[in-house]
Amino acid sequence: MDTDDHDARADDEPVTRGAPVSPRPASTSGVRGGVSDDEPNGLFVGPPEAPDRHELLGEGIAGGEGITWKARYQGELTSPLPLAIKLLSPPRDAGPGWPSAREQQRWRDHAVLLRHLKLDHVVRLDEVFLGAPPHPPGSVREGTGASPQTMAYLVMEWVEGPTLHALLAGDPARADTIRRRLAYVAQAGEALASLASVTRSGGNPSLHRDVKPTNCIVHPKRGLVLIDVSTMRLIDDGYDLAGWHTPAYTSPEVLAAPHLPRAVAADVYALGALAYFCLTGQDPPAPDAPGAPAHIEAEVAAVARACGVGDPGRLTSHILAALDGDPSRRPTDLRNWSRGLLEAGGGEPATGHSPSSARPPRRLLYVIVAASLAVAGGGAFAPGLLERVSGGGDQSRTAPPSVTRSAGATSKDPTPSHATGDAVKPVGTIDAPADGAKVKYCSYFSGTASLPPGATLILAKQNMVNGDPQKYVELVFNYEKTSTLTSWRGAQYFGGENEGGVGQVYRIELVAVSLERARHFHDVEMSIEEIQELVRSGTSLADVQVRRVASGKPNECPGPPPD
Incomplete structure (x- = not known):
């Protein structure tokens, strides 16, 4: 098994709206700046009616869209519950009214949609609120939210495990790990397919829009889990004020117009880029970099040959199809593409994570639904x-x-x-x-x-x-x-x-x-x-x-x- 003792939860790699930026390496331990992820840092956040609802732990992880902490909720519970809380940064062009009522409603809609989908491979979004900046307990009066500015927070489940970046960066796949790594990509493909499915989403298909190694946690039971859903949008959503993206994992049509609505093909490109990373341990070159397609083809083929893949050309062509510069030529069925990826790499992994291990048996699910x-x-x-x-x-x-x-x-x-x-x-x-x-x-x-x-x-x-x-x-x-x-x-x-x-x-x-x-x-x-x-x-x-x-x-x- 690929192992790592790091429990990372957030976006270590900045996102941008323009030129590529240099990613900040993920931490390799559970301690950042001398403060453990599980150690209280003395700060609290919460909505105006309960400004001290969540206690923040550790120093948090800064990314292009904000900073994420591990946190815990106490309330009237006997023991506190672990959570992840993200303080969102306003886009550069945001006016004084950010976040607008429409943006706040979008986040709430996504929370409801993710609860409806119940996806093993996507993080759960529990709550969205506006509140005071992180503060010592008792320093903000309840019911007023008195503060020089109002901050936007997303409350998500805390997902245990290392990020793909912490787990695989700098380490190409080997014969004994390639199938497991491709299985991580297939699980991401399953998640993206479910988000984009009209049927699964009850007529509300959506895109993740920021698939990359630092936004993927490898959970010991659920397998790969896509985190950081703050960039998530419905497919038919309109103009994007922020235009967040990560160049190496962004399709050329989005690089050319990051503020315009995006299609499923953009998430397909990001999935192909993730496959490249899982095989090579390196970020792919940005699609507009000179010689990018030839470089990607050579690197993937080299790793496939080194791993003893029966038909390296088949695996290489399969990944290149998702990275095609023309969005109309990229695969449209992510589930079939993911299944083909596993087959091209040598079949299902012999070991790894089974999503079903995190689910109750079907008979128990019937009982739960019946009672509800x-x-x-x-x-x-x-x-x-x-x-x-x-x-x-x-x-x-x-x-x-x-x-x-x-x-x-x-x-x-x-x-x-x-x-x-x-x-x-x-x-x-x-x-x-x-x-x-x-x-x-x-x-x-x-x-x-x-x-x-x-x-x-x-x-x-x-x-x-x-x-x-x-x-x-x-x-x-x-x-x-x-x-x-x-x-x-x-x-x-x-x-x-x-x-x-x-x-x-x-x-x-x-x-x-x-x-x-x-x-x-x-x-x-x-x-x-x-x-x-x-x-x-x-x-x-x-x-x-x-x-x-x-x-x-x-x-x-x-x-x-x-x-």
Whole structure:
């Protein structure tokens, strides 16, 4: 394992709006300037109603956007909780009214969005507030926030572990570390894909906009975690007053116009630059540096050969595709690109961090959601409400039933039929709702099926309008009682009223998969790639397209329909 005893949390490398700047090396210990990260420095911060709410620890880490401290919250708790608090610096061109009400609302929106996404590989943003500068306890009167200036603070979770910069800087990958390093890049790609997903974000796709080694923490259980979400913005956000960026990890179109709105292609470029760093231990040359593409190609190929990669050219070409100077030619599917990166580098890492190790089992998640909905809705519970689109877990390698889809087995078939010979081919129908039907927040589906031994049924949902290629899966009711699935029933969920689904068209597919794979899906929080493999492993039996309409109430499916 690559190890380091440094616990860094913040942006050690300045960001800029113009010419490149020299990065400040990350500290190599938990002590900065003689003050430990865990030692109180005598200063407190908080909102006007509680100016001493958070006690600051250590000297903090200064970056281009502000300074970040480890902190602790006491309140009425028995023991204080660790947090990370960032004091934001105003942009150079900011007027006396910074931060504006719109900027403050943007940060609050991002906090809600990140809580909605629940991403293992992105830091959680807990609170945004304006308050007095860091001060000794008791020096600011509660309720007034009296101060010559009001400061903007972000309160985030404290993520343990070294930064990628502290862990890897100056150390090229070796044969025994290359797969683990590429896995870190793939985890960053998974995070960026989730942020940019229209479906995952409830219609609010966003960009991180500052992916670089000092903004990546390697957590012992979660793996790579993107931190410093202060630069995060919605994709369709407007003019950027600050234009923050880090030249070596910034695409040429952003370097040319840092204040303009950015596209997903900009985060793709930063991910390619991160891959270069993880392989070489060095920052890539800025895209406008003379000979940058040739230099990147030569360095990546050299490391790949030294690590014994079977096809160094394939790995090199894969990374160069993300670093293409033309944003229209960069990869558009970050999950597929990340999967291809692992394959080009020699496959999945033999050791490393599994996101699923930080998650409770799926059955416990069901209990949590059920309890939450029971409190909010008087006991109504939609089973399987969680979309299984993040996390890890070991994928079952059991082969699916060796059968093919029967001709004519579609939603229009009145009854399933058996194939000739000793083997039974799975066949099935979707009888309700009909093709073209309108659906609300959730809709029941039903039909008939005939399955071979060891097979069961799932319902796969795909949005046909927003361009998201991913399919989202629900098990049919009583999926383990395969003998009862001759007349099956299930449910699919289409998002709340404010999640961007109204008016969208969805394809719902009935798929026969192995019972063992379905059990694995139920018990383990699968990654999005594993879910797609689950669907691909099965046999498509029938499909319908439905249109989401307004629901009128929050939950249309309180549970399995009565027998």
